[in-house]
Amino acid sequence: MEDCNVHSAASILASVKEQEARFERLTRALEQERRHVALQLERAQQPGVGSGGVGSGQPLPMAWQQLVLQEQSPGSQASLATMPEAPEVLEETVTVEEDPGTPTSHVSIVTSEDGTTRRTETKVTKTVKTVTTRTVRQVPVGPDGLPLLDGGPPLGPFADGPLDRHFLLRGGGPAATLSRAYLSSGGSFTDGTEPRDVPSYGSLSRGLGVRPPRGPLGPGPVDGCFTLPGRREAFPAGPEPVPPAGRSQPERFQAEPYGLEDDTRSLAADDEGGPELEPDYGTATRRRPECGRGFRTRAYEDVADDSGELMEERPPFPAVTAPLAQPERGSLGSLDRVVRRSPSVDSARKEPRWRDPELPEVLAMLRHPVDPVKANAAAYLQHLCFENEGIKRRVRQLRGLPLLVALLDHPRAEVRRRACGALRNLSYGRDTDNKAAIRDCGGVPALVRLLRAARDNEVRELVTGTLWNLSSYEPLKMVIIDHGLQTLTHEVIVPHSGWEREPNEDSKPRDAEWTTVFKNTSGCLRNVSSDGAEARRRLRECEGLVDALLHALQSAVGRKDTDNKSVENCVCIMRNLSYHVHKEVPGADRYQEAEPGPPGGTAGSQCRKRDDAGCFGGKKAKEEWFHQGKKDGEMDRNFDTLDLPKRTEAAKGFELLYQPEVVRLYLSLLTESRNFNTLEAAAGALQNLSAGNWMWATYIRATVRKERGLPVLVELLQSETDKVVRAVAIALRNLSLDRRNKDLIGSYAMAELVRNVRNAQAPARPGARLEEDTVVAVLNTIHEIVSDSLDNARSLLQARGIPALVALGATSQSVREAKAASHVLQTVWSYKELRGALQKDGWTKARFQSATATAKGPKGAPSPGGFDDSTLPLVDRSLDGEKPGSRDVIPMEALGPDGYSTVDRRERRARGSDPAGEASEKEPLKPDPGRKAPPGPSRPAVRLVDAMGDAKPQPVDSWV
């Protein structure tokens, strides 16, 4: 008892301090927010001003920043994850409970088991569980009965261990505390005194199990929530969650606590080799029912991100009900038992029942003086919040987030860990209010502090997972950069990437380690890297970050391990950082091409100027076309011999982003990876890099060709994934700024491009239709390559592009598509040389014009003059906003300057989870008949996706 008083005194003190600290933090956060807002405003106003007006504000056609944002998909799942891993071990050590924070290693398991088995942790867990269970039964008897039972069900994993233990070990002490807390609330429960005389709290009520599976979490959390008013008296300090004086529900206290659990136990009971249940399943189960019932909403982020994951990892558990997660039961139990003793007055029934602690109580327990109680409360909270938006909201409303954030700095590792686990779940989801609330109470700096301090891998996973979750919320991105960028880079990215600042001669270059921590961290940086110019600048200039990412990617390519999430995240960061490099990088102006106006991605050199001349001349007359061809020829030679700049010292930091060497890396990824997001991002990176009108972009464009990247890209036009097609199409468009590339692309990509158009017009199968953005991107690419190139326009005819374009223009529901199609047609018609052929095919001018006229309005006349814009280098087209090609292709840009496209994309993806987006990814295995159907010209028989299936031989079986 004494102990207890001391504790509570200390806790009051602590909570006062915490309040102060919180206030301070709030102030700081406020300040920060203000700054951030100011920045945003500033940025928002910039557009017009931006560098040379090129695209700082206006949508830039070329350099579309394709940010693949992926919302925190992994986080959520992960959140659960936390529970199982360490906890198990923990449990194992349970007996030792006193130090729950002890880092646990799987190995320990082995030791714990008697030599015979290295039976895996599961077993251990089981043991642990057993303990718990046992405890439960015995408690009534006395606190001493803690024998470990074997063969218990591996339920109720972690939480109970410590708590029970604690109580048991300590004798009445803690129990008393608890009970006091509980009872004092008085409200619905009779008199507070009653419970006290019941020191036998020992009985762990497993009561939870008894309730209907979805009990408190599911349908009616509210209902249950208020049953027990929080005990204010017990924890006077601090803002107590308001306990709405609900009705007490004594009926819920069940006499026989074991119900469900017993079942499970018996199920799992056969310890030897029989089915062993992982402790975690409670949590997981919860998700099952949802799947089963077709509710996928909660998991939307995942779904959105990579649809496969869901299925893969959540095997169809049809109509499984969701028992409460076992893990936390223990802790509850302790509460329950207390409660149980108190006959509830109001209860109509005499028989006391077990019940869950209500949310306010759980939150109040976060302030409990006894550390393990805090830890368990946090763990239980984590469980409660799992995929339960309602609970998450309530936790916020009850001001639970500041409590949890405060616990991140708690002296005990276990408490920190649990608190972080809860925060991770709470921070997951589309609802951004929790994220904001975490920020508002200084959550980000606290998490970062914890990351710096934590050596325990699980904690690091939790912290980075939480940060990943938080990073999906726009207003938090800069906060994370401000507080966490250095730490994330130096604590995680650099060490895990294998990159070494000063490579030791002796040591072999290290490979990247695709750890969860790395995955989470890269995901977080991926999200924040989309926050606009300032964010990009910060990331680029963060020492070692780009170097490390590049190293990681190179090692992925080297090991042909390019499909995983970490790689995807890294590429996405690289791509985002590559956006607008030509304008944003320090000293970029030194490399700008000589032509200030609309340089066609020209170098300042002579040959480049001639190139320009060629471009402009192109539209004028036949003769000029002829000459131009010649010029092009010369130019090509020049291009082919284009000397890459010699560097006196190795590039480092952000310079690495745009060195021609990266081309090979991206091409390797495009060749190797089977991850669509990675493919898209790699193509997007090339697109971004080839967009600028600076010297490096020129090199990049030439390098792509020299590295034989064009065929790789063309092949990807056949990808079944919409966004890959889109990114590739746009990249090709940028690449065709290089004259030689343009010719090659015209010759080799036209068939594929046209096929996509045809597919857009007449989708091979339902759901196969490309998205509008993609269609427009393809059309604009076609437009680009036929502009200024008679040969390419011929290719278009030969590829039977005209019927496809006309049909699309006539039938498309999309104004943008129709417009883009007619734009192409117009351009084609403008080649007088082709009119004969066109007319021979039965086309009339009207076909080309009518569409045009309607679409283009003022520019209806297909005079060459009308197309000047199309000869302009794409990069600069954005200057005149009305140019059709420019903004059409990059619709997301319209959302705002720089990074906002992300938002759009991400949300779309999230939304698309159930509908089309997913559907299209779900069936990828089926060969797409449509692809072959159109009687198009022969095209290379590259079939990226199907190839694998077809080509693969008999199943291989390898001994290991």
Next chain:
Amino acid sequence: MLLQGHQLRDGCVQPGQQRVEIHKLRQGENLILGFSIGGGIDQDPSQNPFSEDKTDKGIYVTRVSEGGPAEIAGLQIGDKIMQVNGWDMTMVTHDQARKRLTKRSEEVVRLLVTRQSLQKAVQQSMLS
């Protein structure tokens, strides 16, 4: 191609999953685990006799040698390997999986596997 889960939830042991820790056995020059694997994203999933979903390109345990390390550790035929030492195995080629399992530098491999029987058991327990 189906984009399958690249990564398991960090450390999350889902129902029906379990961890198996295998200590490799030295056989002459080699370290062996004593089981064989099939599957992979470059393999034809329809030929996998163990998968329920015939598009599942995961790595499956196809054979377990008697008395070998894998058997001792409790690995069973038909187990689907989700992770090896924390590395995702649901999205790898056959060869990548093999290499991941046979790293010479690693004497112990920790697998995260799903087992049909486990899943069924879990299911049943949920339903009951």
